[in-house]
Amino acid sequence: MTTTVVVHPTRQGLADTAAARLVVALVDAQSARGEAHVSMTGGSMGSQLVSSLTRVPARDAVDWSRVHVWWGDERYLPAGDPDRNDTQNDEAGLSALGLDPATVHRVPGPDASASAEASARAYEATLRAHGGGAFDVMVLGVGPDGHVASLFPHHPAAASRDAIAIAVHDSPKPPPTRVSLTRECLERSREVWFLVSGADKADAVRRGVRGAPFETTPAAHVHGQERTLWLLDVDAAGDLGG
């Protein structure tokens, strides 16, 4: 397993390059296994990545009808809520890619589940029916506090084991109720890509890349089975030194 840091001059360049990488990774996965599984992220970079994906010249090399889309976490809000990660990805152009809605696996919100726990169980059951969360590529953002998906520093839910997906209550970042993949699940992917932009993330990136304790920096302890990439813009890389 290797960890690589790649620094891009601009945020747009970061998103465009990550989108091109993702197209190639999906083509490779489909050629090796017939279908591809990617876990997307919300937050600032999630939608920018989707927007860039819609403009990658080679995107037609992917058979989008055989791409399974998942999310590493979701804000527990009704379908279509503008604060949901999937809604924001949709608005950035996800539907323009030619995906089959049956292979876009959304986390149920309060309109489709009795509780965040029930939502996590339903999402976990869907994941178990499709390989248990061993994605080809897991795309993750990182918060300024070092959180990843909805695993927050010093939050008891972050330490959950023996599950694939969990309910998260009292999130320090709104909305307070979320559903997240667990640390165990996040580590099952072939490749983990952190996409991080902005000077406000520079300290979290430094801690993540240098391996700070899980309790303070959950992002530091998520690795791909084959490869971990920290894809940064120059501002997010600002505290890494030469």
Ligand SMILES: O=C1O[C@H](COP(=O)(O)O)[C@@H](O)[C@H](O)[C@H]1O
């Ligand atoms: O709330 C969330 O935050 C993180 C990071 O978001 P950002 O806006 O600080 O980039 C995101 O990765 C996660 O999916 C989302 O639910």
